[in-house]
Amino acid sequence: MQNFNFHNPTSIIFGKGQMKQLDSQIPQNSKVLITYGGGSVIKNGVLDKVKTELAKSPREVIEFGGIEPNPKFETLMKAVEIARAEEVDFLLAVGGGSVMDGTKFIAIATVADEFKGEEEKILGFGFGPVPVKRALPLGTVVTMPATGSEMNMGAVVSRGEDKMPVMSPLTFPKFSILDPELTYTLPKIQVANGVVDTFVHTVEQYITYPAEGRFQDRTAEGILQTLIEIGKTTVDNPTDYDARANLVWCATMALNGLIGAGVPQDWSIHMIGHEITALFHVDHAQTLAVVTPAMWRMRREQKREKLLQYAERVWNIAEGSEDEKIDAAIARTEEFFHSLGIKTRLSDHSINEAGIERIIQNLEKHGMVKLSEHGDITPDVARKILQKAL
Amino acid sequence: MQNFNFHNPTSIIFGKGQMKQLDSQIPQNSKVLITYGGGSVIKNGVLDKVKTELAKSPREVIEFGGIEPNPKFETLMKAVEIARAEEVDFLLAVGGGSVMDGTKFIAIATVADEFKGEEEKILGFGFGPVPVKRALPLGTVVTMPATGSEMNMGAVVSRGEDKMPVMSPLTFPKFSILDPELTYTLPKIQVANGVVDTFVHTVEQYITYPAEGRFQDRTAEGILQTLIEIGKTTVDNPTDYDARANLVWCATMALNGLIGAGVPQDWSIHMIGHEITALFHVDHAQTLAVVTPAMWRMRREQKREKLLQYAERVWNIAEGSEDEKIDAAIARTEEFFHSLGIKTRLSDHSINEAGIERIIQNLEKHGMVKLSEHGDITPDVARKILQKAL
Incomplete structure (x- = not known):
């Protein structure tokens, strides 16, 4: 066996109806940016459920939709601008791998003073960790089983014809809610x-x-x-x-x-x-x-x-x-x-x-x-x- | 499948020669209490290796040996007295399941104001979490593979003819060093x-x-x-x-x-x-x-x-x-x-x-x-x- 280090601090909340644990996972009085994709979470009611849970404690909630499959740097930077302007302090990805991956990038880019104004450089570290000191905390509500992004520190972000990995131990989700029933409406x-x-x-x-x-x-x-x-x-x-x-x-x-x-x-x-x-x-x-x-x-x-x-x-x-x-x-x-x-x-x-x-x-x-x-x-x-x- | 929550934040450092990562795992300027068992770690040189690594950064190190198999409440309370008197802020268990389990109890009892003077009550919660707000942080260097204590939040402590579980999410080790070679000298x-x-x-x-x-x-x-x-x-x-x-x-x-x-x-x-x-x-x-x-x-x-x-x-x-x-x-x-x-x-x-x-x-x-x-x-x-x- 080869030597290794293994550390995975993500808290998994698995099963039917587990959305009810969401409120307890995000600090009260936080300002949350919910991120999502093309709108299926609006149609199938998942976004409403999320907002209902978040409203159970005093916190401000804003939304950013439209993260596409193979999330684009340019799209994510729009979310970064909003997160900075609104002084968001928690990110909640509601979606599949692309939304979770994109949200990890947002978590880094929003507070990475090291890369301010040249955030595209965050995509330049391959499988090595992005050299940043902090990232916004994030959680996920998973609507598509596939990428494992809900319990790892990796993401893949696209820029033009480049599809690049982004890794940081700071982007392990704090928690991920995995309710298989939330995935029933997937094509x-x-x-x-x-x-x-x-x-x-x-x-x-x-x-x-x-x-x-x-x-x-x-x-x-x-x-x-x-x-x-x-x-x-x-x-x-x-x-x-x-x-x-x-x-x-x-x-x-x-x-x-x-x-x-x-x-x-x-x-x-x-x-x-x-x-x-x-x-x-x-x-x-x-x-x-x-x-x-x-x-x-x-x-x-x-x-x-x-x-x-x-x-x-x-x-x-x-x-x-x-x-x-x-x-x-x-x-x-x-x-x-x-x-x-x-x-x-x-x-x-x-x-x-x-x-x-x-x-x-x-x-x-x-x-x-x-x-x-x-x-x-x-x-x-x-x-x-x-x-x-x- | 049943619903569940899963969270395991312990950092695992596995393999030959991994003791060299020890220094980086414990804060500098900390006061460390090393806990161990009957003395095999003295004879086989593991304790010396641990102390050599800990000496690489400015920190104070004291020792408590003699934790027996099926660690006894009375023995562990002696370590608690020392940890309190010396104002220890990090525990390092060097041994097998009994030492690790005992150290988890010490981590709770040393700072559990809720149970001051009646620490035997810490043994009274079965498989439920001990109701405490904090515990000393602990790490482990494992010398015997068996109990899994190096990556869980449980312990078993004996008092007279009672052998009782002690559970707390606060007692997940921060890290565990698992070098199979350290176990070669076991009977x-x-x-x-x-x-x-x-x-x-x-x-x-x-x-x-x-x-x-x-x-x-x-x-x-x-x-x-x-x-x-x-x-x-x-x-x-x-x-x-x-x-x-x-x-x-x-x-x-x-x-x-x-x-x-x-x-x-x-x-x-x-x-x-x-x-x-x-x-x-x-x-x-x-x-x-x-x-x-x-x-x-x-x-x-x-x-x-x-x-x-x-x-x-x-x-x-x-x-x-x-x-x-x-x-x-x-x-x-x-x-x-x-x-x-x-x-x-x-x-x-x-x-x-x-x-x-x-x-x-x-x-x-x-x-x-x-x-x-x-x-x-x-x-x-x-x-x-x-x-x-x-």
Whole structure:
């Protein structure tokens, strides 16, 4: 097992009707900025519920809506201006990964004197922590299970064709309310995206090379097996509480640091996928579904032992040669994604050889030239992976 | 899945040589009380290493040794007197579960004006939080993997023949340093105890009744499978780093709230075991090894579905009738404990029918009259369970 530090201070409040705990989580007499996305939380009544709870104590509440999927720097800076002008002291994200991620950026940018007037530089630290001394405290009410942002310190923010990570231990949410029922009204495709996103978060920390992280491996396998069991059910029957609850909790557990502590991590699927989203506006999860099978086919040797373990433990594939088992596991993964209505080829998204070249150029532009758990995915290797996904 | 709140703010520092992070974890200019047990940390040099690290910043350091297994109220109150007199502001537990548990009590009692002069009342709140406003901050350097105390808010303190839980969210360690190498010098029996303790912590949160906690179930199963794989290895080959690292991390994960969040919990094995330890001075883990198989044999119907799941998923028992599978799983569990050198009968500890009556009397005295996930283990049922363990 590798050495590691693990610290996750977010308070999780999980289950039916847990919105009633919201009032007790935010200081009285605070000035709260509620952030949300395109307005579904208005239509489905979640925003009203939030405001009703916040009104139970003396506090001022203002709102900022319109944070888009793959939240844009420019949009978020509008919220920053409001938070500064109104002297907001608590942020409450009501939404999915994009709203939570965007709110983490707002939490930093609003009070980061270090970056005043050049907030775009906050996007320049990759997976390292943004060097700031403080951030506004934030909480979340989660309406879409997928990104794990509700229990981690990471965000992804877009600026033009750049989709950049933003990390800070100051942006762990103070609390996150996870009521599976709040996600019932999601469009099916977004639930399917959530299943795939959670699945690929998990494999990025699992299908690498053996490192004697037995707890971590088995916990990752448990998430994958659960997703396989409940994925199609929760897409097809959105009000099946237990299926949805298992998706919601797995989404959180897949990216809160737990399964990745003490083991190698990859993340090349994500880095390549980010460029596809930024250039071609394909949903994040759908880029992952395209890159994952191609990555494994291309990286079969580097990942052989873990791909075999995946085949045997997650898919219960006992028959055949090593390569047959690996092939079967990749095929089963693709079938699983297809069963959710998610495509797995670049051509499904009208991306061709010329598109691949644009993706490669952007990887180079963003310094993504030594990806993977071995640091050996150069742009040339990434090109070959993408060609396998055509 | 059941509703739950989950919050665990302890910072984990895991791996070889991680003692070097100690200095950065405790405020400079603080006055630290190091607590430890019977002196093994002096002999094996761990205490010296701790003091060397603490000396890297200006801070005052004093020591309190002699915290015994099943730490006694009277012993701990001596440390409380010292902490008060010396105006200590940080506690550092260097040891195993007893030292960490004892230090949590010291953290509360030293500054609990609510209980001044009647600190024994701190032991009177069972599994509910002790009603105090503050506690001294504490950290731990773990030298024995077993209790999970390094990443939870619980402790068990003994007073006469009473062995009582003490819980407070104020006693989560600020940090815990888990270097598997610091545990290499443990006597084999203590390592075996640690394996069994971790195993039974896990089953108390897993072998109950189905509740659609799929992540929780699989994570619990992962801990159990890991213990089965590495248990004997780490007892027999104490310096096998990876085996020991997996034990250490599983011990922490088994009792940090994670696998029990959202699912039913039992804890009757522990409550009955505590009485055996208090009366007959049998090691905690060894009482669990005695009660567990008898509990499952007696509670076969109440736990049928989860015992079957345990048989199939943890022991890969595929053949036979339901009852044959359950019998086989219980037998395999006993064999596993035996392989570690741990006995599984009351008679192995010279406890007879008269002894059982004393245990039952103490359960009644401590109000432990409605145990288990169903609240239906009365003293009469507990008697029958213990008779099965004779």
